[in-house]
Amino acid sequence: MSKTRLWVRALSATALSLAAVSAQAQTTVSAPPAGRLLASNCFQCHGYNGRSSKGFEILAGESASEIYNELREMRQKTGSDVGIMEAHSHGYTDAQLKLIATYLSKQTP
Ligand code: HEC
Numbered sequence: 001m002s003k004t005r006l007w008v009r010a011l012s013a014t015a016l017s018l019a020a021v022s023a024q025a026q027t028t029v030s031a032p033p034a035g036r037l038l039a040s041n042c043f044q045c046h047g048y049n050g051r052s053s054k055g056f057e058i059l060a061g062e063s064a065s066e067i068y069n070e071l072r073e074m075r076q077k078t079g080s081d082v083g084i085m086e087a088h089s090h091g092y093t094d095a096q097l098k099l100i101a102t103y104l105s106k107q108t109p
Helices: 005-026 036-046 064-075 086-088 094-105
Strands: none
Touching: 036 094, 064 086, 064 094
16 A cells, blocks of 8 residues: 555545544533523632531522522622622523523422
C-alpha cells in the first residue's frame, strides 16, 4: 500500500472517531433543569443544591413559597442598611425568584 493511501486511511479513521465523540457529546449534554442555573449562584454560600454545611441557611427542601417570600421581602430593602442577601436579591425578577425557590424546594436536604 502506498504511503499516501496509508495516510488517507489514518485520517479517515481519525475523522470517524472524532465524529463518534462529538455525536456522543451531543446526546449527553442536555438543558439544565429550570431554575438550576439561577440557583447555582446561591451555592457558593448556601452549599451545593442548597445543602449548606457552613452555617448558612439550608435552602434544600424548604418550602418554595417561604424562600420566594423571603427573597421578595429582602429585595424591598434599600439604602445603607442593605446586607448580602438584600443586595443579592436585587439581581432577580419575580419570575426568576420563583424558579430559584421552586428548584431549591425540590432538593433533598
Ligand atoms: C455571598 C453569600 C450569599 C449568597 C451568594 C447567597 N446568600 Fe442567602 N444568605 C447569606 C447570608 C449571610 C444570610 C443570612 C443573613 C441575611 O439574612 O442577610 C442568608 C440568608 C438567606 C435566606 C434566609 C433569610 C431569612 O430571613 O431567614 C434565604 C432564603 C436565602 N439566603 C436565599 C438565598 C438564595 C435563594 C440565594 C441565591 C439567589 C442566596 N441566598 C445567595 C449569604 C448568601
